[in-house]
Amino acid sequence: MNGAASRHAFGSAPAGVMQPPAVVLPDAEVFARRAARLRELAERVSSLADFLAFMGCVAQAQHQLLATGEAAWHPAPGAFDLALAHGMAPLGIHALRPNAAWQADLAALLDALELYAGERQRPLLAALREQTPAALETLADDVLEGRSGAAATRGLMPLVAAALQLAWVRLARTLPCPPERPGPEAQALCPCCGSAPLASVVHIEPQRSGVRYLHCSLCATEWHLERVKCSVCGRGGKLLYLGLEDERGKPFLPAQAEACGDCGHYLKLVPRELDARADPLADDLASLALDVALAEQGDYQRSGYNPLLIAGE
Ligand SMILES: [Zn+2]
Numbered sequence: 487m488n489g490a491a492s493r494h495a496f497g498s499a500p501a502g503v504m505q506p507p508a509v510v511l512p513d514a515e516v517f518a519r520r521a522a523r524l525r526e527l528a529e530r531v532s533s534l535a536d537f538l539a540f541m542g543c544v545a546q547a548q549h550q551l552l553a554t555g556e557a558a559w560h561p562a563p564g565a566f567d568l569a570l571a572h573g574m575a576p577l578g579i580h581a582l583r584p585n586a587a588w589q590a591d592l593a594a595l596l597d598a599l600e601l602y603a604g605e606r607q608r609p610l611l612a613a614l615r616e617q618t619p620a621a622l623e624t625l626a627d628d629v630l631e632g633r634s635g636a637a638a639t640r641g642l643m644p645l646v647a648a649a650l651q652l653a654w655v656r657l658a659r660t661l662p663c664p665p666e667r668p669g670p671e672a673q674a675l676c677p678c679c680g681s682a683p684l685a686s687v688v689h690i691e692p693q694r695s696g697v698r699y700l701h702c703s704l705c706a707t708e709w710h711l712e713r714v715k716c717s718v719c720g721r722g723g724k725l726l727y728l729g730l731e732d733e734r735g736k737p738f739l740p741a742q743a744e745a746c747g748d749c750g751h752y753l754k755l756v757p758r759e760l761d762a763r764a765d766p767l768a769d770d771l772a773s774l775a776l777d778v779a780l781a782e783q784g785d786y787q788r789s790g791y792n793p794l795l796i797a798g799e
């Protein structure tokens with residue numbers, strides 16, 4: 487670590503000396519940027535236009551509620567200090583689940599979405615309103631554990647996930663400081679809440695230009711992982727970067743699959759060098775064709791977890 491250089495206020499530190507932050511908590515605009523990106527991708531990816539446009543509405547509703555909604559639970563001051571001081575995930579999903587009051591966020595999200603929902607989505611909103619609190623908790627179990635859930639109610643899981651994201655992003659924004667970066671044994675678990683990464687993203691702003699982070703599927707915290715390193719097995723000798731091309735052979739979307747020949751897994755990588763507005767969740771959804779192609783090919787298994795995507799048949 488070079489603390490002195492990273493605190494340098496005058497911009498004269500030589501390039502390469504600046505230490506990028508190891509863990510970055512979500513900012514207030516995380517859902518707004520995602521909503522804008524989803525709207526943009528809905529225009530570009532015609533085969534997924536309706537789906538991406540509705541997910542854009544979901545992200546917009548998440549943003550509104552993060553900005554103006556009232557949390558149903560307020561952690562006591564200093565509630566997370568002990569965990570932060572001891573390198574433990576302060577917002578662990580199991581520990582905080584009883585307090586997180588995420589069902590209030592779901593109800594608010596459904597109200598906000600009534601304005602945007604088309605004929606196709608109304609039955610989905612109605613079905614969610616009919617679930618008992620216990621049934622909603624079962625759906626949340628499946629979302630938080632990354633399971634595909636029961637076939638009959640699988641379609642309800644993305645909006646449950648959106649409410650859980652809202653609750654956990656709000657909590658992450660109350661932390662007094664980011665947690666420490668996880669050690670190598672837990673490099674693929676969010677240091678804030680313990681969830682799996684959705685994808686990784688390479689940033690372009692000055693303080694962390696060219697630096698790769700894993701992006702949490704639940705709380706949107708980002709933590710540094712060296713580039714050209716598999717997030718599943720930690721090796722880097724047999725990595726391939728696979729992307730989608732248009733009919734002229736040009737890259738179609740910035741998202742790539744970082745595919746590892748050592749362990750047979752891939753994680754989506756979203757390089758902002760290729761598109762400054764790219765978002766891990768939005769660009770992962772828009773590049774579903776890449777997952778389909780890799781599943782057909784059968785060489786690599788997906789490792790990223792996108793809770794807004796319905797898994798299974
Ligand atoms: Zn997290």
Ligand SMILES: [Zn+2]
Pocket residue numbers: 716717718719720721746747748749750751
């Ligand atoms: Zn690997």
